[in-house]
Amino acid sequence: MIKYLQHKFALSREGAKDMIKACISVTVTNITFMMTAGILYLLISDMLDGGLTTDRLPIYIGGSVGVLILIWIANYIQYNATFLTTYRESGVRRTTLAEKLRKLPLSFFGKKDLSDLTTTIMSDCAMIETASSHWIPELIGALFSTGLVGISLFIFFDWRIVLASFWVIPASFLLIFASSKAQKNAVRKNNRVKMELADGIQEALESVRDLRANNAQDRYMCGLDVKIKNVEKYALFTELKLAVFVNTAAIILKMGIATTALVGGALFATGEITLLTFFMFLMLVSRLYDPMNITLQNFAAIIASTVQCERLDEVLSHDIQTGAEKMTNSGYDIRFDHVSFSYSDDTAVLKDVSFTAKQGEVTALIGPSGGGKTTVSRLAARFWDTTGGKITLGGMDISKVDPETLFSAFSIVFQDVTLFNQTVMENIRIGKKGATDEEVIQAAKLANCDEFVSKLPDGYNTMIGENGSELSGGERQRISIARAFLKDAPVILLDEATASLDVENETAIQQALSALIRNKTVLIIAHRMRTVAGANKIVVLSDGVVAEQGTPDELLAKNGIFAQMARLQSEGQNWAIA
Numbered sequence: 001m002i003k004y005l006q007h008k009f010a011l012s013r014e015g016a017k018d019m020i021k022a023c024i025s026v027t028v029t030n031i032t033f034m035m036t037a038g039i040l041y042l043l044i045s046d047m048l049d050g051g052l053t054t055d056r057l058p059i060y061i062g063g064s065v066g067v068l069i070l071i072w073i074a075n076y077i078q079y080n081a082t083f084l085t086t087y088r089e090s091g092v093r094r095t096t097l098a099e100k101l102r103k104l105p106l107s108f109f110g111k112k113d114l115s116d117l118t119t120t121i122m123s124d125c126a127m128i129e130t131a132s133s134h135w136i137p138e139l140i141g142a143l144f145s146t147g148l149v150g151i152s153l154f155i156f157f158d159w160r161i162v163l164a165s166f167w168v169i170p171a172s173f174l175l176i177f178a179s180s181k182a183q184k185n186a187v188r189k190n191n192r193v194k195m196e197l198a199d200g201i202q203e204a205l206e207s208v209r210d211l212r213a214n215n216a217q218d219r220y221m222c223g224l225d226v227k228i229k230n231v232e233k234y235a236l237f238t239e240l241k242l243a244v245f246v247n248t249a250a251i252i253l254k255m256g257i258a259t260t261a262l263v264g265g266a267l268f269a270t271g272e273i274t275l276l277t278f279f280m281f282l283m284l285v286s287r288l289y290d291p292m293n294i295t296l297q298n299f300a301a302i303i304a305s306t307v308q309c310e311r312l313d314e315v316l317s318h319d320i321q322t323g324a325e326k327m328t329n330s331g332y333d334i335r336f337d338h339v340s341f342s343y344s345d346d347t348a349v350l351k352d353v354s355f356t357a358k359q360g361e362v363t364a365l366i367g368p369s370g371g372g373k374t375t376v377s378r379l380a381a382r383f384w385d386t387t388g389g390k391i392t393l394g395g396m397d398i399s400k401v402d403p404e405t406l407f408s409a410f411s412i413v414f415q416d417v418t419l420f421n422q423t424v425m426e427n428i429r430i431g432k433k434g435a436t437d438e439e440v441i442q443a444a445k446l447a448n449c450d451e452f453v454s455k456l457p458d459g460y461n462t463m464i465g466e467n468g469s470e471l472s473g474g475e476r477q478r479i480s481i482a483r484a485f486l487k488d489a490p491v492i493l494l495d496e497a498t499a500s501l502d503v504e505n506e507t508a509i510q511q512a513l514s515a516l517i518r519n520k521t522v523l524i525i526a527h528r529m530r531t532v533a534g535a536n537k538i539v540v541l542s543d544g545v546v547a548e549q550g551t552p553d554e555l556l557a558k559n560g561i562f563a564q565m566a567r568l569q570s571e572g573q574n575w576a577i578a
């Protein structure tokens, strides 16, 4: 039961237990409320019968006080189990989600949009919170207490009048239940168009520079307009669809007043029920249907919220990359053994790639754009898992090592540098947790950051804007290199690490890198031939296969792709207007 609730409503174990507690306490509260009406009924019928004696009065007073105390206790438990739990559970759920996201393979993020995930973390979670803490316990409590009252009325009163007043409840709920598929479809569709709009807005904000450069703003805004109109249309459509079901169910519920009056009147006329009973049932239905109406709306909202639960559960139940937390490697040679890989199912990006990058050597990956170089470096650090073949680090199969443990052996400088809206100091310190300011500055000096940092208004304590927006491409890259210097891990992956540097800076950094890479395994990706000329080994990747590999001299002698690339670059090319 607890497991089922956990899965169904994306709850923690504690949350599921609290939900059961909340359901019980709502049931108890509802029943105790109804008991007051029962006591009143008994009191009036005693009075009418003339049987109310002074010795029975204390029983009624005692009973009323007892019921009041019970209401107070049940309310207290309900408050604890709903409101307080909501806040606790919302914290737990978001932390679980964040923890899960941290462990999910990058392939998962490739398939998901950022705005989709943000929506899951923020609004899906909020909706599930309200559903699990309020709507569901209220619904279950209302159904149980109404069911119990219904059964006891069946026992004590004429079954015909009970049936006349209660038949509408299952009928209206059945209608909502039967339409749940249609409701969910409407909500899913509504979600999808909302997500498309969120994506569109995010993309517009991120690419405002390129849109302006290409005079494409108007065209793009037209596209956004269509998306906004779509959201309007579907929001209205979804509301209408839900309203049709909920209102029809409410009308069915109201029909109960008519049937109670008709059946009750007939039974009273034939003397089968007393006037008091007739009135009591009329009172009961008019009191009962209003909260039931709210419960019906809750029920519809719960059905809609299961769509959100499905989305959350999709994240929570996704397989994570796991593995041993202890490395068993000997040395740090990286070996690709008949590796194949594809980002999606249909197109193979790497096909049967085999090569070894030895420790103490620089291995350069070169080849035409889109050949798979970045992919190779990502696979080496287990950002993705291979689809075929095996990658080993010092003889240890990396697919059997926990990614976080494995990352500790890698210093990586990516092709696209990510910086945080923090100071320069903190941005470099990401390379090594707990590094001292002196260590950070030392690394920054090695990466030639010192020169531009000293020109910043606050030096190392200058904030660099969102994703380093206040820095140039070369400056960003140098910060990324400084991180690698600071981390000083045994394996170094450099993807176009020096591509946006001027020749002077590149030479200086290369000299510093030579000190860093001593006795390490270095995998370097570069387009400039002068960057890779000093490598011990060259691997040429073209169309996802290893076209050539060997020392630069061997490959030059072979006169293949490498030799041709080297020739083209050394010839130099001048712009010519044709």
Ligand SMILES: Nc1ncnc2c1ncn2[C@@H]1O[C@H](COP(=O)(O)OP(=O)(O)OP(=O)(O)O)[C@@H](O)[C@H]1O
Residues within 6 Å of the ligand: 110, 343, 344, 349, 368, 369, 370, 371, 372, 373, 374, 375, 376, 415
């Ligand atoms: N995240 C991704 N999802 C799907 N396909 C991808 C992804 N990243 C790269 N690809 C595809 O994989 C192929 C190889 O890309 P990769 O980035 O490895 O090339 P590359 O050799 O590094 O190119 P470049 O020199 O331009 O950086 C390309 O066809 C690219 O479209």
Ligand SMILES: [Mg+2]
Residues within 6 Å of the ligand: 373, 374, 375, 415, 495
């Ligand atoms: Mg690349």
